[in-house]
Amino acid sequence: MKLSFHGAAREVTGSCFLLESGNTKILIDCGLYQGGKGLSEENAKPFGFKPNEIDYVLLTHAHLDHCGRIPLLVKQGFKGKIITTSASRELAKLVMLDSAHVHEEEAKRNAKHLKRYSRDKKSKRYSASPIYSTLDVLNSLDYFGHNVVYEKSIKLSKNITATFFDAGHILGSASIFLEIKEGRSVKNILFSGDIGNKNKPIIRDPVPLPQADFVVMETTYGDRSHKSxxxxxxxxxxxxxxxxxxxxxxxxxxxxxxxxxxxxxxxxxxxxxxxxxxxxxxxxxxxxxxxxxxxxxxxxxxxxxxxxxxxxxxxxxxxxxxxxxxxxxxxxxxxxxxxxxxxxxxxxxxxxxxxxxxxxxxxxxxxxxxxxxxxxxxxxxxxxxxxxxxxxxxxxxxxxxxxxxxxxINGFSAHAGRDELLEWHKSIGKPETTFLVHGTPEAMASIASELKAKGNSVKIPGLHEDYDI
Ligand SMILES: [Zn+2]
Structure with a gap:
């Protein structure tokens, strides 16, 4: 099987990972890049795979940096199924609609700018059409398949089973555990999603997870701890x-x-x-x-x-x-x-x-x-x-x-801090390889050195890099 990284690779946003086994292609998250300059350009770049070949999108949670490129995926030919929890589905709808509105407003402003400064070479950076529209979001809602329930496995194909576990990050958030049979061997791979902070109100703490052969783990706060x-x-x-x-x-x-x-x-x-x-x-x-x-x-x-x-x-x-x-x-x-x-x-x-x-x-x-x-x-x-x-x-x-x-006041974070991230990793045993994603280079380096010191094999994948696992 092959695992490739098409977002949140050595950066904090744009989560998007592709797992290929046999003829099945599964995307875990399809998030928007946020927070930097030239965002529309960044998000409009090719995905690094063919959207029409993807069978499933498994969505860990409804934050924009995890679901925000789904409408673009659908616009570019995705015809598979999007699978997530009921709460994430409802929240993702709200988040994607808001995102389309933001892009539409930005495109309107750009159109005005282009009209006024049509000879300005820099104007090439401005696009008068949004990367996706409200209609694209509405179209993408048609591809949401049945909702999953925490800890109840679903079969994606004869050889692939997925289970969502409560990640304790925001309402409906999940870590996703995949069991994949290839010939006689069975391999497990765990995608952390965003790992929650303990003792938050309303939602539960992250639940214990099964041991996995491979782990794709977020590192947002890998170099920082929060107050309680x-x-x-x-x-x-x-x-x-x-x-x-x-x-x-x-x-x-x-x-x-x-x-x-x-x-x-x-x-x-x-x-x-x-x-x-x-x-x-x-x-x-x-x-x-x-x-x-x-x-x-x-x-x-x-x-x-x-x-x-x-x-x-x-x-x-x-x-x-x-x-x-x-x-x-x-x-x-x-x-x-x-x-x-x-x-x-x-x-x-x-x-x-x-x-x-x-x-x-x-x-x-x-x-x-x-x-x-x-x-x-x-x-x-x-x-x-x-x-x-x-x-x-x-x-x-x-x-x-x-x-x-x-x-x-910095203790309200929805993310686990450095100590909790390390504790989370310890709780999932000793995977063959841990892939670090969704973090700044400093945060990743900090977690990587700690994990390596404990004898773990750690990789920090670059954008579009792929691994045979
Ligand atoms: Zn999140």
């Missing part, structure tokens, strides 16, 4: 209470998927435990986060014991008495009339656009307010500039003073 969730929640409550004492509001730039639901969960718990003010106003000011929260409510089969118990008692884990979901732009603008005692969660998490930028424009200069960063922010983003202590920032062409108090 408990510590981070205490910091969050402290920051909110301190801000309210100063007479301001709290603004939290937040990703729509997982982080927003997690924050709602902890805010409810804080109020119930008397650690946060009962009359605190909370706004979830992101249509996508609101939809994701609805989807979270549809999938109690993914809940941990605490949330399952609440569900059994018909108690909503995300309900706060003073919570407003603001889908409309007018409602979002109206939040600006509230000057104190409110927590406003809005996208985007890295402040690269979205409603949070409007809120920051109106409040970043108010010293009684706070901005709490609860997510990772890459270089060059507005979030990173504020975290790094910029005195002023530009928003909508205006220079805005940064006088609000800035907090960075």
């Amino acid at each position: 969730i408990e510590e981070s929640v205490s910091e969050l409550y402290l920051a909110i209470n301190d801000t309210f004492k100063r007479g301001g509001n709290v603004y939290i730039p937040t990703f729509a998927l997982e982080r927003a639901q997690e924050l709602l969960f902890f805010l409810r718990e804080g109020v119930e435990q008397g650690k946060l003010a009962r009359n605190m106003q909370v706004f979830l000011d992101s249509p996508m986060a609101i939809s994701a929260t609805e989807i979270y409510k549809h999938h109690p089969e993914c809940y941990d014991e605490q949330s399952a118990k609440m569900f059994g008692q018909r108690k909503d884990p995300f309900a706060l008495s003073n919570l407003s979901f603001t889908r409309d732009v007018a409602e979002s603008i109206a939040i600006n009339n509230i000057k104190s005692g409110a927590v406003v969660m809005a996208g985007s998490g890295m402040c690269t656009g979205g409603r949070i930028c409007q809120h920051l424009k109106h409040n970043l200069w108010r010293e009684e307010c706070s901005v709490i960063f609860v997510s990772f922010a890459t270089e060059g983003t507005l979030a990173r500039k504020i975290i790094d202590g910029a005195r002023t920032v530009y928003l909508y062409g205006e220079e805005i003073d940064v006088r609000a108090k800035v907090y960075t």
Whole structure:
């Protein structure tokens, strides 16, 4: 059998791995490249295989860097089946539709630019057509096959069986275990997907996995450890209470998927435990986060014991008495009339656009307010500039003073930190080869040296590299 790497190879996004055995071709994830410049170009490059020859896409979870190139795959001729959990299927639909919208808007802006600067040579970089459209996403939904249930094996062919295990990363996330028979030999290969952080609310911890001959393992936080969730929640409550004492509001730039639901969960718990003010106003000011929260409510089969118990008692884990979901732009603008005692969660998490930028424009200069960063922010983003202590920032062409108090709380990650990654690897025995993916070169090097020191065979594949295994 042959294993090849067509994304997340020596980088963090674009997960896409191809396993070929006999006549069967299985893709594990088909994710979008994110976060760098020239993204459309990067994503529009050839896949490195023929989409019309792929029989299955097995999707580990619904983050964009794992599902975001599926519509492109379908557009380029894929006719196989996409298999994932019920929760991932529903979330992937939301994520891919949002992605198509982003690409369509970008193409519109590019079209304007091209019209204005048609003679500019650099304009060749701009494409006036999106890499895929809303229609392409709708078409790709036709290829989602039956949903899988955790730990219930399914047969992909006479010789290949797949089992999804709860990866504890986001709702519906999975590690995928494949058993492949070739002649008389049976080989197992495990794809980690993204490995979850332990003790997260709502969803379960990553479950124990069977031992595998080959492992494809993520290394996102391979060179970093997080603070504990408990510590981070205490910091969050402290920051909110301190801000309210100063007479301001709290603004939290937040990703729509997982982080927003997690924050709602902890805010409810804080109020119930008397650690946060009962009359605190909370706004979830992101249509996508609101939809994701609805989807979270549809999938109690993914809940941990605490949330399952609440569900059994018909108690909503995300309900706060003073919570407003603001889908409309007018409602979002109206939040600006509230000057104190409110927590406003809005996208985007890295402040690269979205409603949070409007809120920051109106409040970043108010010293009684706070901005709490609860997510990772890459270089060059507005979030990173504020975290790094910029005195002023530009928003909508205006220079805005940064006088609000800035907090960075790093323990809410959905990813396992370095210690948990090593523990995860230890729990799966001693594979013949471990392939490291989905990480920065530093993170991969750090995990690789630790694994090698323990006698493991480790490979760090480059893009489109293939291995006979
Ligand atoms: Zn993920």
